[in-house]
Amino acid sequence: METIIRGIEGIEEAAEIIRRGGLVAFPTETVYGLGGNALSPEAARKIYAAKGRPSDNPLIVHVSGIKDAEPLVTEITENARRLMARFWPGPLTLILRKTEQIPRETSGGLDTVALRCPENACALRLISESGVPIAAPSANLSGKPSPTEAGHVAKDLGGRIDMILDGGPVGIGVESSILDLSADTPILLRPGAVTAEELSAFLGQKVGIDPAILSGTVSETMHPRAPGMKYRHYAPEAEMYLVTTRLFRDRGEAIGREERELSDRRTARWIRERAERELSEGKRVGILCVKETRPFYPPDSPDGTLSVKVLGSREEMLTMTRSLFRLLREFDEEKKDRIYAESCSDRGVGFALMNRMRKAAGMREIIL
Ligand code: TXA
Ligand code: MG
Numbered sequence: 001m002e003t004i005i006r007g008i009e010g011i012e013e014a015a016e017i018i019r020r021g022g023l024v025a026f027p028t029e030t031v032y033g034l035g036g037n038a039l040s041p042e043a044a045r046k047i048y049a050a051k052g053r054p055s056d057n058p059l060i061v062h063v064s065g066i067k068d069a070e071p072l073v074t075e076i077t078e079n080a081r082r083l084m085a086r087f088w089p090g091p092l093t094l095i096l097r098k099t100e101q102i103p104r105e106t107s108g109g110l111d112t113v114a115l116r117c118p119e120n121a122c123a124l125r126l127i128s129e130s131g132v133p134i135a136a137p138s139a140n141l142s143g144k145p146s147p148t149e150a151g152h153v154a155k156d157l158g159g160r161i162d163m164i165l166d167g168g169p170v171g172i173g174v175e176s177s178i179l180d181l182s183a184d185t186p187i188l189l190r191p192g193a194v195t196a197e198e199l200s201a202f203l204g205q206k207v208g209i210d211p212a213i214l215s216g217t218v219s220e221t222m223h224p225r226a227p228g229m230k231y232r233h234y235a236p237e238a239e240m241y242l243v244t245t246r247l248f249r250d251r252g253e254a255i256g257r258e259e260r261e262l263s264d265r266r267t268a269r270w271i272r273e274r275a276e277r278e279l280s281e282g283k284r285v286g287i288l289c290v291k292e293t294r295p296f297y298p299p300d301s302p303d304g305t306l307s308v309k310v311l312g313s314r315e316e317m318l319t320m321t322r323s324l325f326r327l328l329r330e331f332d333e334e335k336k337d338r339i340y341a342e343s344c345s346d347r348g349v350g351f352a353l354m355n356r357m358r359k360a361a362g363m364r365e366i367i368l
Contacts, residue, residue, distance in 0.1 A: 004163045005154065008122045015129035017162045018043075023050060025139040025153045026126050027167030028118035030091050030176050030192065031146035031325070032153050033062065033136030034161065035126070044105035044135055050160045053142040058108030059135040060093050060116050060176070064127040069115050072101050072133060079203060080181050086202060089119035091176040091193040106135050112182045122167040138175060145234045145325035145360075148173045152329060173322035174352050179207070188213065191352040193321070213355060233359040236328050238286060238336040240361040243267050244343035245368045253347055264342075268296035270368055271340045278338055279305055286331040288341035290314050304334060311341075317349045324353065328360060 006013065014024045021043050023036050034051060036043030038061045048055040063069050066084050070076060073096040076084070080094055098113035107113050118124065127134050138146035141156040150166035157164075177192030179199060187208040188196045200207040245263040248255055255263065268289070275285045284305050287297055291313040300307045309327045312319030331339055343365065346354050358365070 001159055001162070003154065003158045003161055005150065005166060006163065007166050008125075010163065010165055011122065011125050011129055014126055014163055014165050015131075018126070018130040018132065018134060021046075022162040023047060024126070024163045024165060025147075025150075025157060025161060026123050026136070026165040027150070027170060028062075028120045028123045028136075029170060030118070030172045030174065031148055031170055032139040032150065033060075033118075033123070033134075034139035034153075034157065035062070035134040035136040037130070038062075038106050038133040038135035039101060039103065041103040041105040044103065047135060047137065050157055051137060051140070051142050053137065055105065056108045057137075058110055058114060059106050059137050060114040061102065061106065062123065062127055062134045062136050063115055063117050064124050065089075065117055068127070068133055069117075072099060072113060072115065073097060074099055077181055079186060079205075082203070083179070083181075083199075084117070087194055088117040089124065090117070091119070091172055092116070092199075093176045093178045093190075095178065095180040095182050095189070097182055112180075114178065116176055120167065122165060126165065140234075143234060145328050146175055148322065148325050152326070169322070169326075171322065172318065173324060173326075174356055177352070180210075191355050193318075193349055193352065195348050195351065197348070234328075235360055235362055236336075236339060237332050238284075238339045240339040240341060240364065242341050242343045242357060242361045242365040243271055243368070244365065248343070249367055253345055264293050265296060266368055267342055268293055270366075271342075272297060274340065275306060275338075283337040284335055286334065286336040286339040288327060288339060290320070290342065290344075293342060307331075307334060307336075311344075314345070317353065320344065321349060321353050324356060 017024050018037055025032050025034050036047050093114050093116040095112050095114050102113045139153045140147050144156055147153045149169045150164050153164050172193050177194040178190040180187045180189050185208050187210055189210045196207050245266050248263045278285050287308040291310050294310050297308045311323050344350050
């Protein structure tokens with residue numbers, strides 16, 4: 001199959017492909033999605049096949065607003081209605097009880113459905129032009145990081161899907177927050193740019209955090225609420241380690257400026273020494289730091305055995321979330337054996353960032 005690549009002028013053609021039952025990758029504000037008609041079992045099967053993803057891992061259904069959502073769920077609860085009005089379009093996926101309209105192939109056999117209205121003009125137009133809700137997981141091959149630009153999609157899925165709509169690099173870079181509203185207490189199943197703090201303040205109600213988020217792993221016997229959790233998540237080819245100090249780990253943001261600098265220097269020194277040793281053993285090493293700590297590391301080596309990448313600035317968390325998956329893909333391409341990454345703050349959107357970093361590192365964290 002030849003994959004057509006178009007800019008946003010290709011939306012009408014893309015909508016036609018969706019209506020015929022084909023697959024189109026498109027930009028959202030979080031990551032690129034691989035879209036197909038959410039009402040069609042065949043389209044869902046094609047999505048699983050293209051990604052190489054197990055078919056009991058349900059898909060998120062993308063809608064252009066509350067109206068589109070109504071026929072898909074048994075009830076838009078009071079909480080759901082308020083959240084949709086406040087956060088849609090935006091990076092918040094809501095789980096509700098589904099109606100017959102959603103085939104079991106799309107919902108992975110569950111009696112609930114995940115709904116999301118993306119804050120991206122291209123995505124919203126594609127949904128309206130198609131005239132159907134669009135099921136879309138992230139547009140990566142299973143086991144790769146979510147794509148944050150069209151080139152990532154082409155690399156993973158080129159030749160396996162009908163079309164890629166190129167809307168440029170995404171703004172957020174980590175997948176949407178998922179909130180389960182199908183039980184009495186709302187539960188966060190996946191952290192994203194809309195934070196648990198924000199959600200519970202807005203609802204005036206406690207929001208639970210799914211234990212799988214905190215442990216990062218799910219045991220064989222555990223029946224995870226977000227079935228995606230039970231599958232091996234993306235991890236780079238390299239063995240990745242997060243590194244931090246006890247001081248920062250225990251006190252986080254409360255740490256003063258001077259202590260912060262001490263902590264940064266200590267972390268950087270440890271990473272530098274470790275990297276030197278591994279380079280001398282012939283390993284290829286990647287370092288992931290922030291703008292503020294970049295001066296503590298050496299320049300990249302001309303032969304490519306050492307590269308230091310800047311995630312973004314601590315002052316602006318979104319510069320960090322936006323770069324993470326792209327930089328991890330780069331380390332893979334550079335065939336790094338080890339990656340050392342500075343741990344970031346867990347606060348606010350940092351919780352989503354650290355969640356993805358911990359998964360990529362297989363929960364390996366070194367505390368100095
Ligand atoms: O930002 C995003 O949400 C992106 C863009 C493309 O919209 N999509 C995305 O989809 O990240 P995906 O398939 O990679 O992740 C969907 C997650 C999976 O872990 C799945 O288990 C969970 O959502 N999920 C979907 N339906 C669910 C349901 N009914 N109950 C619980 N979890 C569900
Ligand atoms: Mg995904």
